[in-house]
Amino acid sequence: MGCFFSKRRKAEKESQPEDEEVQPKQYSWDQREKVDLKDYMFSGLKDVTVGRLPGKVAGQQFLIQDCENCNIYIFDHSATVTIDDCTNCVVFLGPVKGSVFFRNCRDCKCALACQQFRVRDCRKLEVFLCCATQPIIESSTNIKFSCFQWYYPELAFQFKDAGLSIFNNTWSNIHDFTPVSGERNWSLLPEDAVVQDHIPLPTTEELKAVRVSTEASRSIVPVSRGQRQKSSDESCLVVLFAGDYTIANARKLIDEMVAKGFFLVQTKEVSMKAEDAQRVFHEKAPDFLPLLNKGPVIALEFNGDGAVEGCQVIVNETFRGTKIFVSESKETAPGDVDSFYNFADIQMGI
Numbered sequence: 001m002g003c004f005f006s007k008r009r010k011a012e013k014e015s016q017p018e019d020e021e022v023q024p025k026q027y028s029w030d031q032r033e034k035v036d037l038k039d040y041m042f043s044g045l046k047d048v049t050v051g052r053l054p055g056k057v058a059g060q061q062f063l064i065q066d067c068e069n070c071n072i073y074i075f076d077h078s079a080t081v082t083i084d085d086c087t088n089c090v091v092f093l094g095p096v097k098g099s100v101f102f103r104n105c106r107d108c109k110c111a112l113a114c115q116q117f118r119v120r121d122c123r124k125l126e127v128f129l130c131c132a133t134q135p136i137i138e139s140s141t142n143i144k145f146s147c148f149q150w151y152y153p154e155l156a157f158q159f160k161d162a163g164l165s166i167f168n169n170t171w172s173n174i175h176d177f178t179p180v181s182g183e184r185n186w187s188l189l190p191e192d193a194v195v196q197d198h199i200p201l202p203t204t205e206e207l208k209a210v211r212v213s214t215e216a217s218r219s220i221v222p223v224s225r226g227q228r229q230k231s232s233d234e235s236c237l238v239v240l241f242a243g244d245y246t247i248a249n250a251r252k253l254i255d256e257m258v259a260k261g262f263f264l265v266q267t268k269e270v271s272m273k274a275e276d277a278q279r280v281f282h283e284k285a286p287d288f289l290p291l292l293n294k295g296p297v298i299a300l301e302f303n304g305d306g307a308v309e310g311c312q313v314i315v316n317e318t319f320r321g322t323k324i325f326v327s328e329s330k331e332t333a334p335g336d337v338d339s340f341y342n343f344a345d346i347q348m349g350i
Contacts, residue, residue: 041064044065044066051075054158058077059079063082064081064086065085072090076094076154076158082103083100083108085105089105090199092110092111092150095164096162097114097115097162098115099114105122106125107125109199110199115131115164117136118137119136119137120140123140124141125140127145128147128149129147131171135171137175137176137185139177139178146193147171147224147226148171150221151220152210152211153211155220156220165269166222167250167268168269169267171224172188191228196214224266232305234305235265235301237300238299239280239299239324240322241291241297264300266300267299270297272296284325291323
């Protein structure tokens with residue numbers, strides 16, 4: 001027994017004129033703009049300055065490979081970046097949503113922001129880094145790190161497009177998968193290192209149009225000391241709660257504290273639960289619990305003699321009417337300032 005519908009389709013097909021072409025079906029994925037991979041790659045270059053302007057990468061993957069004596073600037077956000085077999089190159093990467101992976105590179109200097117950072121089979125790299133997770137090196141030697149310190153007008157928006165927080169930066173918390181007994185494969189650059197001595201600004205007319213600054217006071221990412229030795233036994237934890245001006249308030253507080261001679265050690269932006277608040281705020285937790293539903297908090301750690309009192313004065317004078325938690329402990333350990341390290345146990349969910 002035949003199928004009525006199959007007979008009907010057969011009849012319709014036979015009724016079509018022989019010279020009439022049947023148009024293929026159009027699907028939504030056929031309408032997408034075709035991507036030319038060559039637009040998202042620098043390969044086999046030597047002795048040149050090249051780059052991509054803001055808006056030209058727009059979240060695509062990027063590949064840099066087999067380049068020598070080149071200055072490379074990606075002034076845009078991207079999905080992932082892989083850098084293979086490069087020698088004596090300068091590399092700047094705007095925010096990378098996923099991973100940045102250096103493989104088999106040597107004598108390179110770079111500044112970049114990313115979610116994950118990994119180096120394998122490399123030697124003699126200098127990295128000005130903003131990384132949301134613990135940076136990893138493997139089978140590599142003489143890798144030096146410092147805090148990311150960079151500004152251009154589009155950079156803050158690119159951080160948002162890449163889903164990165166400027167306050168989540170573990171640049172100095174390096175994990176070495178292949179440590180050598182009695183040796184250290186990585187170190188920190190001197191604290192007074194001048195960024196432009198390592199990563200010069202671009203010199204081509206096209207790339208000079210990007211208004212770059214490497215001044216610490218203008219850096220989109222707050223410049224922190226990370227795991228450098230603290231200058232004082234006194235530290236201060238500050239927590240700012242979500243609101244319309246939280247980021248601006250955090251930056252202003254950092255500027256005020258640094259201007260008074262205190263050091264920013266580390267920062268973090270996280271969503272907190274009730275149990276987190278109890279662990280961080282201790283007996284003051286009930287005062288701050290209602291504020292946690294508004295969104296992620298920003299935590300700052302400052303160090304220096306008189307940091308607690310100095311911070312309380314600034315908060316009272318500059319942020320009057322804004323609820324801000326300031327630790328009362330004047331010792332790095334034990335005390336309320338230990339609460340900052342409890343933030344390491346809070347899952348980042350911003």
